[in-house]
Amino acid sequence: MQHLHGDEHITFDGMPIGYMLQDFWAWNSSNLLNNTIRGAYCEFIVSAALGLDLNDTNSDWDAYDIDFPHSWVHNRVLRDSVHIEVKSSAYLQAWEQSKPSAIQFSIRPTRAWSPQTGYDSAVKRQSDVYIFCLYHVTDRASADPLNLDGWDFYVLSTDALNAHCGPQKTLSLTGLQSLNPIKTDFSGLPDAVIASLQSST
Numbered sequence: 001m002q003h004l005h006g007d008e009h010i011t012f013d014g015m016p017i018g019y020m021l022q023d024f025w026a027w028n029s030s031n032l033l034n035n036t037i038r039g040a041y042c043e044f045i046v047s048a049a050l051g052l053d054l055n056d057t058n059s060d061w062d063a064y065d066i067d068f069p070h071s072w073v074h075n076r077v078l079r080d081s082v083h084i085e086v087k088s089s090a091y092l093q094a095w096e097q098s099k100p101s102a103i104q105f106s107i108r109p110t111r112a113w114s115p116q117t118g119y120d121s122a123v124k125r126q127s128d129v130y131i132f133c134l135y136h137v138t139d140r141a142s143a144d145p146l147n148l149d150g151w152d153f154y155v156l157s158t159d160a161l162n163a164h165c166g167p168q169k170t171l172s173l174t175g176l177q178s179l180n181p182i183k184t185d186f187s188g189l190p191d192a193v194i195a196s197l198q199s200s201t
Helices: 021-029 035-049 158-165 173-177 186-200
Strands: 009-012 015-020 066-074 077-090 104-106 110-114 118-124 129-135 151-157 170-172 182-184
Touching: 009 021, 015 021, 035 066, 035 077, 035 129, 035 186, 066 186, 077 104, 077 186, 104 173, 129 158, 129 186, 151 158, 151 173, 151 186, 170 173, 182 186
Parallel strands: 077 129
Antiparallel strands: 009 015, 066 077, 104 170, 110 118, 129 151, 151 182
């Protein structure tokens, strides 16, 4: 799918109907506290932090979320990229709440899928590294997920996650912190990814 910019007109019978693609994006995707939108937004901001090319379109069907070019050795094999899984959670949700949400992240092992072969038989965590993105703001009146000062990022190798959590499907914030992940802000993500790989070798 081509990379669109938002100024493309929606047309009928060869004529614009008065709305552009950016109008749909604003209508559909403005609430960054929405769970689904927040997850995609976190993939975007992590990709931005890692300096990746964002001129392509997002792919929902890859086995992992982000492919980060970086040479490293795992199990004595030289790798030329890092596969990253991005997970998100927040105290605030899109709906009205009587109290902040408990923080939970999905760490469910999955089956990889490809259009050529379908689902793989192996159930496992597909990435090399997990990045857990926590929007820690609790005041709805001041909440602005576009302000990246409101985000904490916890980086952990998948080897460490597998060793401590096995087939576990979810992980609380307390459980995550007990695994000694690298906690960082937006600017520290590239170094944290590399350090997490070095700690797992």
